[in-house]
Amino acid sequence: MADPTLAIAALGLGFFVAFTIGANDETMTPAVGAGLLSLSIAVLIGGIFNFIGVFFLGESVSKTVGNKFTDPNFTLSLSMVFVILISMAIWLFIVSIKGVPISSTQSIVGSVLGVVLIQPGWGLAALNFDTLFLVVASWVISPILGLLGGYGFYRFINFLRSQVKTQGYSDYEKQEKIAAYILAIFLLFSVFSRSGNDVAKAIGPLMVEDLFLNDPLPALIAGGFGMCLGVIILGRRVVKKLALDVVALSPMSALAASVSVSIIMFFGTLMGIPLSGSHILVAAFIGVGFVNKEKVDKDSLKEIGISWIITTPISAVFSALVFIIFGFFGLNF
Numbered sequence: 001m002a003d004p005t006l007a008i009a010a011l012g013l014g015f016f017v018a019f020t021i022g023a024n025d026e027t028m029t030p031a032v033g034a035g036l037l038s039l040s041i042a043v044l045i046g047g048i049f050n051f052i053g054v055f056f057l058g059e060s061v062s063k064t065v066g067n068k069f070t071d072p073n074f075t076l077s078l079s080m081v082f083v084i085l086i087s088m089a090i091w092l093f094i095v096s097i098k099g100v101p102i103s104s105t106q107s108i109v110g111s112v113l114g115v116v117l118i119q120p121g122w123g124l125a126a127l128n129f130d131t132l133f134l135v136v137a138s139w140v141i142s143p144i145l146g147l148l149g150g151y152g153f154y155r156f157i158n159f160l161r162s163q164v165k166t167q168g169y170s171d172y173e174k175q176e177k178i179a180a181y182i183l184a185i186f187l188l189f190s191v192f193s194r195s196g197n198d199v200a201k202a203i204g205p206l207m208v209e210d211l212f213l214n215d216p217l218p219a220l221i222a223g224g225f226g227m228c229l230g231v232i233i234l235g236r237r238v239v240k241k242l243a244l245d246v247v248a249l250s251p252m253s254a255l256a257a258s259v260s261v262s263i264i265m266f267f268g269t270l271m272g273i274p275l276s277g278s279h280i281l282v283a284a285f286i287g288v289g290f291v292n293k294e295k296v297d298k299d300s301l302k303e304i305g306i307s308w309i310i311t312t313p314i315s316a317v318f319s320a321l322v323f324i325i326f327g328f329f330g331l332n333f
Helices: 004-023 029-033 039-067 078-098 104-117 129-162 169-198 200-206 217-234 236-246 251-270 277-292 298-328
Strands: none
Touching: 004 078, 004 200, 004 217, 029 039, 029 169, 029 236, 029 251, 039 169, 039 217, 039 236, 078 104, 078 200, 078 217, 078 236, 078 298, 104 129, 104 200, 104 298, 129 251, 129 277, 169 200, 169 217, 169 251, 169 277, 200 217, 236 277, 251 277, 277 298
16 A cells, blocks of 8 residues: 555545546536536536546546556556646546646546656557547547537437327427426436546546556545546536537437437446547537538537547656656656
């Protein structure tokens, strides 16, 4: 077991990374975009359900992130764990302040790569390519599933809608109101599922033998509080950007996007696969936009797309630089 001071410091870093991940959590966007909830209420509810989801679903993915990215014969030192968390926190904090949703999965993979690849005598040999292939494949597959899910579910909802006889605008409004209530349920399910997946990127690096692998509860508590506060305090920036800038949403279209996200995230989390909720949600928005023939804001998508492309290499660079700085000051433990 690590020195108690180092363990407490590691929990503090995990808390801060979880805070920045929560600040970049846009799961409640459909509720705001569809006019179901105000921005303040949406992030408050999102924060609370993030905390709950962490305890029920967070441990499995956390262990995948913590000890399966590297070769079984390569052990992350405590200083490497600290470096990974610090480099993630830097990049996530920067983009969250700007209100740009990014993939925390890409950030942690980049951070691990940066610190591992500069280790003498190891380099690429330190990586577990089976796990990395699975995670990188999810970056391609999950947005495709999100796009197809959003498109398919909305087409299906419109088909069901066409089978119901309506008399004027009031009946249409009733349908939208029912959709809004169902949307609320699926959003809570989405937050619950996604929080278990996302917290892993904050506390996963703590799941090593010298820290919290055998007793993950302290890490889960730190991660749960961090994500909850991050959503409530800073999460409104990302939610507002997606809700107002990417594509116009109605309760029906928002419901289709939320169903797609919640199902994909839930099963991915149960299987212990780190997924990008941002990839899935933005793709689902585009999918429902295609059905509605809504104009998708290209500038916003371009900004989001660029952030996705640069996140892994930037996180790797930050990680390598921070590790070199640690070495310069003799912070090896």
